[in-house]
Amino acid sequence: MIEKKHFSQTDSLEKTKSFGLLANGNEVFCYTLTNKNGMELDVMDYGATITSLRVPISINKKVDVVLGFETIQDYIDSYSLPSAPYFGCVIGRVAGRINKARFKLNEKEIILSKNHGLHQLHGGKEGFGQKIWKMKKYTHGDFPSITFEYASQNGEENFPGVLVVEVTYMLTESNQVIVEYNAFSTDKTIVNLTQHSYFNLDGHQHNISNQQLFVNATNLLETDEENIPTGTFLPVADSPFDFSEEKKCPLQIDNTFVLDKNNSIAASLYSQKNKLRMNVYTNQPAVHIYVGGNCFGQIKGKEAVNYHPLSGICFETQHFPDSPNHPHFPSIMLEKGEQYYHQTIFAFETI
Template sequence: MKANQIHTGTFVNQKEVIAVELTNTKGTFVKLFNYGTIINQFVVKNAQGEWQDIVLGFDDIEGYLSEEYLANYPYFGSVIGRYANRIKNGEFTVDGISYQLAQNAGSDCLHGGTEGLDKKVWDIIELHHGINPSVTFQYFSLDGEEGFPGDLAIQLKFTLTENDELILAYQADTDEATPVNLTHHSYFNLSKNGEGIQSHYHQMNASQWLAQDDNYVVTGELLPVAGSLHDFRTGKRIAEGWDSENGYDQSYLLDKNYNDLTLASRTHADDSGLVLAVYTTEPVAHFYTAKYLDVKNGKGGKSYGSFDAFCVETQHAPNSINIPSFPTTVLQPEELYQQTTIYKVEVKK
């Protein structure tokens, strides 16, 4: 029932980074930064009645700005855009005009380019106190930013409910046809002691997954999960039968009606009893078990490595701007982009 702003005294591109704290009547607590709309803390009560932070990150904003962190940058807890995941060769065509983006992941464009929405200081345009506290951030991405056409006005509202749901409600509009595919990139660990996520139990409502090339770019081919290590429909331990060297870094086509708000995944840890359920209006969830994670001096001085967290990134299919058979990600000037994702925390009975 609280929504507080805290000045950090840290400036990025002459704009101050502000922390926003949301607290419900149970004491569940979320801390966000207006830099990249980072989810810095998500503190919930586990089955033993202990308070537990379920997201990876740093103790303060300086950690997210350090050269060491940015050199092997995992996008801790940040918004991703204008376009989530990879675009093949950083190229696309809209209305007969070809555009070239930064090639910041080999020959491909990753997560919106060199300086995407994750590295911008957003404006705080509304704070709501009382039951279900919320904050709304806004950013104007100008025509040509990172190579994308059109001025894009984006709002992202975070609401913390009495049911321990963190609701992310996105909307955007443009003055020119442009591809838009937004997501959020929190790294979750539900274990009491922050141990690896191999023993977490994960269930994903997806009968198909999206084939990728050697650089993790979606090709357009849909593959059945049945009979493969990608079958999470009835749930299993993350490490059960997996490729122990690579883990998971794949996109899954959710079993749902387009645009309906439905359950994408449920993940729980035995030792804490915590369950994270992810609901979304988006058609795809990208499941990543953090193979490439290598961060020093995280929260409390802890280092984070491979398989210390998992991500469920709700979005449209990566590279779908180049795959005509997939639902369009082109936003037209007369349209309003909208999507909702919910992180709901429960205690397993």
């Protein structure tokens, strides 16, 4: 039974639904934001996860541009796939890989949980995407928004300090999805959050191979055979990773681009089929681009779609992976009482 205490306005009941029950009996809720143009964003409190984003492309047609599942059990089961997709969730405490799952803090070595061979990936064995977030604020009107909060306890996945994180999703009148993160810690720690939606502007049931990609980067991070940054910056010029001019999405990519500051757009994606463009803006120094979504025929996506290796593309705006182990990388250290602030905007327009 949905209780009124979950909501801030009387019409909220119509914009909220149960997304199923967890094994412990707790109910998962999914909330819908709608702007004046009819754009609709569905977000659930499990992982503060975007489950659907329906963008108007004509007067009578919308396209769902993100991958996702229809039940909470499918999201839970997806973490047991050969490669967990992390569909639509907030990644934390630290996005990307941490080499050997360890780093130094105040000259003391911190040994983290390992969930990717010898390394830690996307926050560990049970990262933020597998947590129930508290819904704190839910508003409608011209700029509908929802705010979730999660308190990561001291020692969770062996990270130090209690880290309190808020993430807010907002829809604007110009069809922007604004994602804002704020975080504070009770002790010095590291934090590098990102949003892990897989986009497909042709629609989530298609593949991304004919869509056009632009990335505003002169350099990317060199990585070793296990995709751990070596600390070296490589120029993208004359390489397969040069997207400084729009070209077709790559069939395989899992790379971190160092964003240039001479252009406000971090990256963009364009669908000729739907005449739809998505521009990505961020205050972060990097965007990690990943093409994938494969569910290995084991779990059906929304509308019984079989997701495959070309189902979607992620724009993981963030700091550099493995930053604590590379002193010349921008720092992801967060001092006690300091504020972590991260903003990313996904802006949609029909051409």
